[in-house]
Amino acid sequence: MTRFRLTSTIFVVWITHHLALGHYTAYDYGFDVHGRVKREVGQASRVVVRGDGGPDIRVRQEIRQLERDQDVWNLYILALSMMQFTDQSEPTSWYGITGIHGMPHQTWGGVAPTPGNKDTGYCTHSSVLFPTWHRPYLALYEVFLYSLIQTIATWWPENERGKYQEAALRFRIPYWDWATPPPPGESVLPSSVGGSPYIDVNGPNGVQRIANPLFSYTFRPLNLTSFRQSPWNLWSTTVRSPTTTGLGAQSNNSLVALNLDQNQRSLSQRLYILFSNYGNYSRFSNNAWIPLLNNASYDSVESLHDTIHNLAGGGGLGQPNVQGGHMSFIPYSAFDPIFFLHHCMVDRIFAMWQFLYPQAWVTPTAAILNSYTTSRGQIQDSQTPLTPFFINGQGDFWTSDGVRNFTQFGYTYTELSTGPNNSMRAQADVKKDINHLYGLASPANIFLTELRSQGIRGNNRMRPSEKRGNKATAAAAMGFNDGGLYREWIANIRVRKQALDGPFTIHFFFGRPANDADPQSWTSTPNHVGTIGVFTADKFGMGGMQMGGLDVSGTVPLTTALMSEFAAGKLASLESGDVERFLRRNLVKRIVGPGGKVWRDVSRVEGLRIAIASSSVKAPGSDDELPVWGEVEELFVL
Numbered sequence: 001m002t003r004f005r006l007t008s009t010i011f012v013v014w015i016t017h018h019l020a021l022g023h024y025t026a027y028d029y030g031f032d033v034h035g036r037v038k039r040e041v042g043q044a045s046r047v048v049v050r051g052d053g054g055p056d057i058r059v060r061q062e063i064r065q066l067e068r069d070q071d072v073w074n075l076y077i078l079a080l081s082m083m084q085f086t087d088q089s090e091p092t093s094w095y096g097i098t099g100i101h102g103m104p105h106q107t108w109g110g111v112a113p114t115p116g117n118k119d120t121g122y123c124t125h126s127s128v129l130f131p132t133w134h135r136p137y138l139a140l141y142e143v144f145l146y147s148l149i150q151t152i153a154t155w156w157p158e159n160e161r162g163k164y165q166e167a168a169l170r171f172r173i174p175y176w177d178w179a180t181p182p183p184p185g186e187s188v189l190p191s192s193v194g195g196s197p198y199i200d201v202n203g204p205n206g207v208q209r210i211a212n213p214l215f216s217y218t219f220r221p222l223n224l225t226s227f228r229q230s231p232w233n234l235w236s237t238t239v240r241s242p243t244t245t246g247l248g249a250q251s252n253n254s255l256v257a258l259n260l261d262q263n264q265r266s267l268s269q270r271l272y273i274l275f276s277n278y279g280n281y282s283r284f285s286n287n288a289w290i291p292l293l294n295n296a297s298y299d300s301v302e303s304l305h306d307t308i309h310n311l312a313g314g315g316g317l318g319q320p321n322v323q324g325g326h327m328s329f330i331p332y333s334a335f336d337p338i339f340f341l342h343h344c345m346v347d348r349i350f351a352m353w354q355f356l357y358p359q360a361w362v363t364p365t366a367a368i369l370n371s372y373t374t375s376r377g378q379i380q381d382s383q384t385p386l387t388p389f390f391i392n393g394q395g396d397f398w399t400s401d402g403v404r405n406f407t408q409f410g411y412t413y414t415e416l417s418t419g420p421n422n423s424m425r426a427q428a429d430v431k432k433d434i435n436h437l438y439g440l441a442s443p444a445n446i447f448l449t450e451l452r453s454q455g456i457r458g459n460n461r462m463r464p465s466e467k468r469g470n471k472a473t474a475a476a477a478m479g480f481n482d483g484g485l486y487r488e489w490i491a492n493i494r495v496r497k498q499a500l501d502g503p504f505t506i507h508f509f510f511g512r513p514a515n516d517a518d519p520q521s522w523t524s525t526p527n528h529v530g531t532i533g534v535f536t537a538d539k540f541g542m543g544g545m546q547m548g549g550l551d552v553s554g555t556v557p558l559t560t561a562l563m564s565e566f567a568a569g570k571l572a573s574l575e576s577g578d579v580e581r582f583l584r585r586n587l588v589k590r591i592v593g594p595g596g597k598v599w600r601d602v603s604r605v606e607g608l609r610i611a612i613a614s615s616s617v618k619a620p621g622s623d624d625e626l627p628v629w630g631e632v633e634e635l636f637v638l
């Protein structure tokens with residue numbers, strides 16, 4: 001198996017430091033565009049998130065796919081840019097909408113904070129409302145971008161107007177699929193997002209070079225009354241893997257791309273396991289670790305989402321003494337344009353998961369953290385208002401029950417063509433897509449490949465993986481029995497969320513990283529196994545959430561990496577005894593915390609517990625099935 005195919009073949013060098021961002025501006029339409037938008041887009045769509053589906057249900061596409069539809073792409077870029085250049089005091093400006101999530105902790109749509117909660121944002125984390133709250137949030141953003149796009153389309157000269165108005169109807173927000181292998185020669189980080197601070201866009205007034213609205217957001221102005229802590233009061237533009245903690249920090253998107261590429265297989269496996277083995281909503285939905293709940297449920301869609309936040313923000317890995325950028329910190333993350341691309345992917349995962357487990361849903365659970373309108377200890381259920389998202393003009397809010405059927409927002413995803421659907425056929429179709437997109441890195445697929453090579457075809461239509469030669473060896477290691485049973489290995493990780501007073505990342509290697517003293521080299525070290533990110537804030541950033549006592553959990557799958565070790569002759573078998581001996585000797589942990597500080601002695605990190613767990617798993621016998629996990633048992637604590 002080649003776990004590190006991507007990092008070894010791709011070297012992306014993107015324009016980063018030598019171009020001053022301030023240099024690029026908004027699109028020049030040749031008239032006072034903001035006055036006109038105010039008149040034409042109107043107030044109605046400004047605060048209410050309509051649920052009538054709009055004119056019809058359209059597919060939200062992957063960002064690389066949307067980019068191929070040039071007319072829609074131009075409109076999308078123009079509308080994003082316009083939001084970013086709209087006065088920050090407007091509720092539907094970039095700052096207004098992204099500011100709902102965390103900073104600047106301001107009231108939106110007149111929805112006041114409940115007592116004691118004014119120092120937080122509206123977002124709900126470590127909560128059963130995590131997936132459902134972000135759904136109307138995305139819908140609000142989409143509804144507003146959509147209406148902006150309809151308006152912009154009317155500004156083209158008459159001979160082209162029809163074409164753009166037609167394209168405008170096709171628009172739905174794109175998602176960024178960070179788990180599926182990127183197209184050959186490309187990085188997981190799309191070049192439209194990380195490649196360049198400017199973009200040439202074809203608008204109603206011709207082709208112009210403007211600031212790339214997917215690359216960063218520039219605060220106009222950076223409000224020093226709201227942003228008091230360093231470095232937030234120094235960084236006037238959102239950054240990823242910032243080059244310094246001080247003034248003049250630039251994004252190093254090449255480094256972000258390397259980190260994402262190195263982790264793609266691990267992310268893909270986590271997602272595949274979530275789909276296969278997390279049918280319980282309470283466990284799937286959020287990262288809060290509830291004592292002794294279940295050895296099989298350390299992961300969650302929120303925990304996987306956290307890891308992407310840290311990889312995209314850059315938690316210091318590869319750049320000693322430098323802290324992560326905006327994406328790594330809950331309260332500042334939404335300002336970075338990659339946030340909505342990422343969350344659209346999270347919503348898509350949630351929607352696909354709903355197809356697999358149509359009966360599973362929000363059950364009443366006490367809130368663990370504060371948000372702007374809910375307090376710690378308060379019971380949250382499927383009727384809890386998802387503030388500040390109005391469902392009508394009478395001041396009622398969306399609820400989790402209300403957003404369960406997402407097609408009423410007028411969107412769906414390719415894999416789901418229609419809305420929530422209990423039919424077995426629809427479920428089998430989704431499973432097929434999951435196998436196709438996220439199953440490649442899973443050992444479960446080796447069994448299917450084996451079946452196929454023996455002429456037992458089922459109804460497979462999966463892509464063959466690259467290294468067929470090694471598969472047979474790997475399959476031998478798995479010791480599949482006739483029923484397709486084999487053993488999976490995972491690291492269960494639990495830690496105090498505020499252990500290091502800021503976001504941190506735990507990296508796993510087999511053996512020491514090639515150059516242990518130089519974290520910068522870790523991004524390309526071949527013995528890297530996986531990374532888990534803890535997404536948080538320092539005590540100033542989100543003190544109001546009261547994250548003090550919270551433990552969070554997540555996982556790093558180990559099986560595929562173990563199979564590589566087997567293929568390399570370093571591991572005798574995947575049997576418990578051999579694996580335990582191997583992991584005790586070889587599994588190396590490194591923690592990179594705020595400021596790029598590296599912890600080698602993990603016992604100094606509060607509440608950190610890493611246990612190795614294992615389960616017998618039944619591989620799918622055809623590509624419209626998912627693996628079936630047995631009981632997950634913890635075997636030893638590292």
Ligand SMILES: *[C@@H]1O[C@H](CO)[C@@H](O)[C@H](O)[C@H]1NC(C)=O
Pocket residue numbers: 088089104106223224225226
């Ligand atoms: C800056 O933030 C403060 C506090 O949130 C607010 O009162 C003020 O209006 C903001 N200033 C500008 C220019 O946006």
Ligand SMILES: *[C@@H]1O[C@H](CO)[C@@H](O)[C@H](O)[C@H]1NC(C)=O
Pocket residue numbers: 016017243252254255258318520523
């Ligand atoms: C960005 O990161 C890459 C990969 O670690 C490194 O080679 C490059 O020097 C960095 N660029 C800057 C400007 O720091």
Ligand SMILES: *[C@@H]1O[C@H](CO)[C@@H](O)[C@H](O)[C@H]1NC(C)=O
Pocket residue numbers: 280281282283293
């Ligand atoms: C889901 O998990 C929660 C927490 O462990 C548990 O209380 C609940 O009974 C489970 N629900 C189902 C349907 O198994």
Ligand SMILES: *[C@@H]1O[C@H](CO)[C@@H](O)[C@H](O)[C@H]1NC(C)=O
Pocket residue numbers: 292293294295632633634635
């Ligand atoms: C988790 O695994 C440990 C060790 O195998 C076991 O003692 C414990 O009962 C398990 N917990 C649950 C909830 O299954």
Ligand SMILES: *[C@@H]1O[C@H](CO)[C@@H](O)[C@H](O)[C@H]1NC(C)=O
Pocket residue numbers: 052053405406407408419420421
């Ligand atoms: C979901 O909403 C759509 C659009 O509002 C509607 O046509 C469809 O019947 C709904 N589906 C279910 C299962 O309620």
Ligand SMILES: *[C@@H]1O[C@H](CO)[C@@H](O)[C@H](O)[C@H]1NC(C)=O
Pocket residue numbers: 418419421422423425426429
């Ligand atoms: C459910 O999905 C099946 C298979 O894709 C499709 O034939 C059927 O029309 C769908 N039903 C609804 C109510 O959308």
